[in-house]
Amino acid sequence: MSDPTFSTINAGYEFPPVVQSYAQAVIDRYALGSLDMNPVHTNEEWASRAKVFGMPETVGHGMMTMSTLASVVTRAWGVVGENGGSIRFVDAKFTKPVKVGETVTATGKVKRKHHYGPGKNWVQIAVEAKDSTGDLIGLAELGYNLPD
């Protein structure tokens, strides 16, 4: 749906899932794109010695997980929608480090509609991401402004 409106979207609306590879090459590109060059994400030798998460390997960025969570909504409705919708906030928690080589699947559902009047209405969306074992790796609440 590329032109959602506040009157046509209801709680329970489900977004198409986003599937994201966390291969080392993908994580490397994210490190440059975000300028988060922490070696726990990119330097296998250091990560094997430091064991930041108790594992001797690099892991994906938490902010990359947050981006994947947000993409569930923005890929369906747009960062800025054609009819004036827009994202207002993303609030994310991270529950498990993402190992290199994982494939993450993120899904989302409209949780609540917030009626503030014409031009001010927005919806609250719950999004979660799981790794290939089915473990929850992160979850988020997103706010999205919708035209009437």
Place this chain on the structure above:
Amino acid sequence: MPVPVRLEKYIETEKQRHFSRDFMVGWENYETWEQATVGDSGPAMRTFKISEEDIVAYNRACGETDPLMIDPDFARKNSPTGAVLQHPIFVTTIGFYSLGEKGIGTWIRTPGARNPHQRIEILEPFRDGEVITTTVTTTDKFVQRKKPYLQMLLDFRNESGVLKARWWCSLILPETQADVARFANA
């Protein structure tokens, strides 16, 4: 610390070319959990001039393929804003670039840090050419289940003082500089 050479093939922007890819340079100057004081506030080390290439690089790093997000020429003609659209988590790039290596909030670069929670609010899109000043405020510091948490608020304003976005950044950190050193020297 040696940085893997393979990372160079992902360099796409001027800022990436000049930004230190070695996170450990000057780690002794990073603010630590022990040193941080709630209420401390000030400007980040650098301003960030928004360019299309910064936005496109972040979008591509997130796996975006929408031409409105990765093709500036297409976006200028077809985007609702008349410009390339930015992923909502793009403020990450502004934050890491702006905080730099000295001053309040440099703990974002701490080796050994873990990421429990982040909140980002978008007030309006960043525009190509805007110069963004980041104000950093330490907002919370506590220990929970023996883990030291630190939180700061990054306010991003353009050259006219318009607030564009806010990022509440939280990390679990090594507590003291000696604790950080164990990771920095690993």
